[in-house]
Amino acid sequence: MMDTSTLTRGSRAGRRKAAPTIEGAARAGLTARGVIYLLVGMLALQIAFGGSGKQADQGGALQEVAGKPFGAVVLWALGVGLTGMALWRLSEAVFGAAGPDGRKGKKRLASAARAVFYGFVAYSVLSFAAGSGGSGSSDGKSRDVTAEAMDLPAGQWLVGVAGVVILCAGVWMVVQAARRTYRKHLRLGGTSHRVRRTIDVTGVAGGVARGLVFAVAGGFAVRAAWDYEADKAKGMDDTLRSFTETPVGPWLLVFIAVGLMLFGVFSFAMARWRRV
Template identity: 30%
Template sequence: MNTHISSANDNWKERAGRVGHVAKGVVYGVAGVLTLLAAFNMGGQKAGKVQVIEFLQKQPFGNVLLILMAIGLACYAFWRFVQSVQDPQDEGTDTKGKVKRTGYFISGLLYLALGIYAVMQISGGGGSSGQSQQGIIASLLQSKFGVLVVIFIAVGLFAKAAYQFYRVYKGDFTQNLRPVEIPYSKAESIIKNAGYAGFIARGVLVGIVGYFFLQAALQSNPGTIQGSSGAFSFIQQSTSGPWLMALIAAGLVCYGVFMFVVARYKRFYAR
């Protein structure tokens, strides 16, 4: 009987995880499409997660879209907390496992904050997230300990960027996916290529954001702090800026597609 209850609990948690991955896929897909359009001056905008929330609100039935997105992001955050606490995929309690589970918890907090931001936008209390972030960093930079905290954040972002490239190197991000209804070798090739492009794009953007945080700490200038949209602006300044920005944006679209595949076919529990 206890086994049945545990299985039932696992099922609803798994469903929440699948809904959460769909929401994450939408965020990255929309960010990629908007930035891709901006790269070729076809409308759109250089977009990160926050800009996606603001874009959705401007659409017909925008508040409804934001409510759905907030629910989806809360589901994703919830699943990350489950991964951190219950370890459904047997990451383990060794150093590597603890680091991954800590990362899941931090990821959960970030996506929960994004969901809360979506709700605040509905109520008109969202304000400018960029200014709020810079205000927090400005407060931290007023003390030596705060500067160390900002440097620590930068190092964490660099580590996260490196982990994205490590996943590309390992190429094992499809190992927890169930076989799909088309020939698996073909499906795996399509899914892996989307994953490769997505993880590379994320690695580049996270690395640039980490650079922004490091510059803020070294220069005591919170104004250098920017998110993904700022990272795209940074990329655009290079000689091949528009094309490079388009490639990274396309990578985000691929990552969004990869998240949809994960939502449908991932084994959420190691059984």
Template identity: 35%
Template sequence: MNAMRTPEEGARKVEDAAEEVTEHPVFEGIARGGFVMSGLVHVLVGVIALHMVLGGSSQEADQSGALQTVASAPGGNLLLWVGGVAMAVLVIWHLAEAWFGARWRKRARDRARHLASTLGKAIVYGALAVTVLRSAAGAGSDSDKQTSQLTGDLMGNPAGRVVIVAVGLVVIVIGFFHVYLGASRGFEDQLRVPRGRSVAGAVRVTGVLGFIAKGIALVGVGLMFGWAALGADPQKATGLDGALKTMAQLPAGGILLAVVGAGLILYGIYSVLRARYAPM
């Protein structure tokens, strides 16, 4: 008769089983589909932004507008369900990577850095997965309006205004980090592209320009939050759509908006390439 397992042994067996599931080719294949869905959303946001430059788009230049475009296409709602599920699986994969990847890192600093990076990605893709699935279920909404309403609720007390400023600063830091990743080509560490192939050049160009453009857009969103807090005006706290529209009103803003829009399209293409070459 086998000896009864200790709680520690049972927990380790569960962990090993979970690790086997997340490393299964089918699971990884579905998770890679999450990168593709993210890429599609970024491409559509970029296209809407370019239409804004030409004055020919009434869609919101953010995730909501992009998902409305997908939903209105033939078979679009099915695509949203498939993409949303794939992104949810990608979130699970990142959470598993955060846990299992930290186990073999000996230095506390390396573990903390790995956890922060991987959990951050899980949060980002998790938020997008929820948005996609809500749109698939017909619960899409105006993200800028929701942001302004939430900001208005927080404006009622000094602590809430501090929270708004903190959120703005975090978004600005994330934006500058994207710019840094693009300019330094640090994103190349996230991929395993065979050397000497033309696709390596495509990854480099789309990654550099895409990360920089997305970083500029995020900095704009963060500044809108700071502006709202300083002016005590929740209507100024908008998401990506509001930030891009404000950007368009600046001197030479049309050119800047066109550059950012084109860059978001390139970032979307990079995300699709990442689905193929990201190590998992």
């Protein structure tokens, strides 16, 4: 019977063999993520200042890209990049992530969940690039998925639990960004103070904004489950628009929109300096 140390050595050997491919996939995926968040933030900013004709979500971002010169090429590049992100996370689940605790079961499970998430996103983007309209309104998808889930046995509880998970994930993102835990994943030796300062500004502000969006979306899912009304679940577009209904008016959405754009820039920095 193979012991744990043999499995660990095999895992490390497998990771070393696949390292160049994994690194390229990771950096392509982080770059693609950055482009999408940058575009979503720009669309949200337009909504905050009265330009509400476009969706501030992944679908809206892809439509924005599609309307530009060489848009089709960029769409395929984004899809391939996000596929790389999914493969990178899958490799972490199989071989373990970089760092001293990267092979712990909790880390592997988190990487597996991210691989599934980015695999779904990549499929959606590639479907859109292929012309099948695979990345439509996030609001409509959220309502449809919520309605289908509620029709299942104990569906109301399933939606409620999913909402709590998303809400907690958002809070966790906020806390992690505020604590600057991303620093342990970066190789910043030899970089200037200005670069480090820029990474901190984009990492903290961007991570907090992203976390708030997730937390609020999770809260809407919990409310939909509580009231047993699928229409109360919201995708990213409706979630972002809800920030304009606060006492401070559109200014909270301005903050969130700028934060999402900063998270896009932070993703570019991660693509450059992330330890993979």
